[in-house]
Amino acid sequence: MASKLTQSNRAGWSFALPGFALISAFIILPFFFAFGLSLTNQRLISPNPTEFVGFDNYRDLLGLAVITLEPERDAAGQVLRDEDGEIEYPRVRTLTRSDDFPQYRGMREWFRWQSGEDARVVVASDVVFMKALTNTLVFVLVVAPAQGGLALCLALLINQRLRGINIFRTIYFMPVVVSIVVVSLLWRFIYDGSDGLLNNMLAGLTFGFFQPVDWLGNPDTALGSIIAMSVWQGVGFHMVIWLSGLQTISPTLYEAAEIEGASKWQTFRYVTWPGLRNTAVLVLIVITMQGFALFAQIDVMTKGGPLDSTQTIVFQAVERGYGRQDISGGSTISVILFLIVLTISFVQRWLTREK
Amino acid sequence: MASITQDNHGLRLGVRYLVLTLIALIFVFPLVFMVISSLKPDLQLLSDTSSLRAFLPVGDISLNNYTAAFDRAPVGLFVFNSVFVTGLTVILSLFVCSLAAFSFVFLSWTGRDVVLAIIIATFIIPFETIAIPLLLIVSQLPWIGFEGFEIGWLNSYQVQIIPWIADGLTVFLFVQFFRDLPKDLIEASRVEGASWWQIYRKVVMPLSGPVIATAAILKFLIMYNQYLWPLIVVQQEAYRPVMVGLGYFFQLNPAWGEIMAYLTLITVPVLAFYLVLQRAFIASIASTGVKG
Numbered sequence: 001m002a003s004k005l006t007q008s009n010r011a012g013w014s015f016a017l018p019g020f021a022l023i024s025a026f027i028i029l030p031f032f033f034a035f036g037l038s039l040t041n042q043r044l045i046s047p048n049p050t051e052f053v054g055f056d057n058y059r060d061l062l063g064l065a066v067i068t069l070e071p072e073r074d075a076a077g078q079v080l081r082d083e084d085g086e087i088e089y090p091r092v093r094t095l096t097r098s099d100d101f102p103q104y105r106g107m108r109e110w111f112r113w114q115s116g117e118d119a120r121v122v123v124a125s126d127v128v129f130m131k132a133l134t135n136t137l138v139f140v141l142v143v144a145p146a147q148g149g150l151a152l153c154l155a156l157l158i159n160q161r162l163r164g165i166n167i168f169r170t171i172y173f174m175p176v177v178v179s180i181v182v183v184s185l186l187w188r189f190i191y192d193g194s195d196g197l198l199n200n201m202l203a204g205l206t207f208g209f210f211q212p213v214d215w216l217g218n219p220d221t222a223l224g225s226i227i228a229m230s231v232w233q234g235v236g237f238h239m240v241i242w243l244s245g246l247q248t249i250s251p252t253l254y255e256a257a258e259i260e261g262a263s264k265w266q267t268f269r270y271v272t273w274p275g276l277r278n279t280a281v282l283v284l285i286v287i288t289m290q291g292f293a294l295f296a297q298i299d300v301m302t303k304g305g306p307l308d309s310t311q312t313i314v315f316q317a318v319e320r321g322y323g324r325q326d327i328s329g330g331s332t333i334s335v336i337l338f339l340i341v342l343t344i345s346f347v348q349r350w351l352t353r354e355k
Numbered sequence: 356m357a358s359i360t361q362d363n364h365g366l367r368l369g370v371r372y373l374v375l376t377l378i379a380l381i382f383v384f385p386l387v388f389m390v391i392s393s394l395k396p397d398l399q400l401l402s403d404t405s406s407l408r409a410f411l412p413v414g415d416i417s418l419n420n421y422t423a424a425f426d427r428a429p430v431g432l433f434v435f436n437s438v439f440v441t442g443l444t445v446i447l448s449l450f451v452c453s454l455a456a457f458s459f460v461f462l463s464w465t466g467r468d469v470v471l472a473i474i475i476a477t478f479i480i481p482f483e484t485i486a487i488p489l490l491l492i493v494s495q496l497p498w499i500g501f502e503g504f505e506i507g508w509l510n511s512y513q514v515q516i517i518p519w520i521a522d523g524l525t526v527f528l529f530v531q532f533f534r535d536l537p538k539d540l541i542e543a544s545r546v547e548g549a550s551w552w553q554i555y556r557k558v559v560m561p562l563s564g565p566v567i568a569t570a571a572i573l574k575f576l577i578m579y580n581q582y583l584w585p586l587i588v589v590q591q592e593a594y595r596p597v598m599v600g601l602g603y604f605f606q607l608n609p610a611w612g613e614i615m616a617y618l619t620l621i622t623v624p625v626l627a628f629y630l631v632l633q634r635a636f637i638a639s640i641a642s643t644g645v646k647g
Contacts, residue, residue, distance in 0.1 A: 170637075186618060
């Protein structure tokens, strides 16, 4: 009877169709399109027909090689050294532009290290993209534990029974509703090298001993500054998710722990933390996905600079796909990004699986 | 003895509030600084940063920065564009997604479970990974508007609205809520001869206040704060939303007073809205927790 009452193919499809059609056209289609486009040389506007190019785009982005350079020697076989006593090596250019080594064609030096008298040079087809990949990984590796951990601390603070505690919860969450674009521009002023609020505050706190730093203009501090700001903006979001996890833990467990005479740390270690397992997985995955999508902060604050120290994957995808109208290059980066996010989500799930 | 524990208790309580307040200051001070600075002329704004005056409305206070911001950029137009795009998308999204969720929960039809599974699978696709191919797609789509037939959606309202109407999370939030509604109610209305459309409109939606609020707030925050998408699909001033409009204030020597005025103008209404509805806002974010 019930199934007869609800069985309705016509109504069912027509109710679901608008939503499903929109999701298909604007999420699923572009998703599969990205894979296809990454194998072509499609541009946004081009007089030339689109051609299939196989995995060329991937090779142009991900090509990597290690070259061993032997020191330059004089006629007697002695290692040549420059005025500072540093060993002299042949230029990497002589290899990457040589017809003898077609596999290194077009590659540029990324970084090098010394191994005995030899130098090992890592060359990459796209050094900027390699920097973008490593910067994004560093961002995620720092932000995930920092933001997740701080958010848990805040959630534990807020989870106390205190008069007016909701006021504090409201305040801690406040930056979340402010656009990351607004936050980034505001913090650009806070981080300013000459008149910035942070420099002046630090100078005041140390009675003038603190030397002003151009936080965003220095390659050593730029990414760290963006990390700190991103943690500040997003920590309230994850605090709320931790809080809803905390509230699922049964009060009787805490009562039992108190009767057993457990210390605060023991209560956290053996009651609270085990109860937060699923929340922890969720928080980690959400932070990771948000972290890999890092774009607005970069676009507003540094445009990838100084010296490519804040280049990120999505910033590169937009610079190519939109800035240079190289749709296929941008799509290739998108596919690489998706595969990384997918792999990391699976790894996180596997590492935190029920044992 | 009792008085000692009493004192100790009071002290510990005091320390707790002190810690909570100090942390609150970290979250509040940049926002207070933004609002206060928007009222000061540039010279004073810069010199005040070296003392606590940065957080106090002292000295030469005026609304001059706001007037200057309106002179520099069509601020009113940007605000209209954002409100229009956000409002329309939220309304259409609530309608389309709740309708789909209704058919997943209350109707049985061939292919239902597969379609729902596909929609839920789209959770794992971050927008950033489809932005570039989507740019190519929307640049080729046809449109019939007031000016007749055209190809390409770039520089328009529809390009900012239509791709954002339906999403897996909103559908899923409605599905979760509908599953907890009493099935008997729907069957009883069906027996009485109500059509599915009538049941959706007269029975189910009037009961769905909480989930409508949750979905609306989430969509509102996403749409009002849009940046990457309008940045790449809207080049004409006429369709630019507030976040992209910020570009008018970037220059070699930024006029910080005007920037702070513009930031305050586009942020304070949202903050006020949040402070009034803070429980609903926080509940919305917490409900994304079911996404895992």
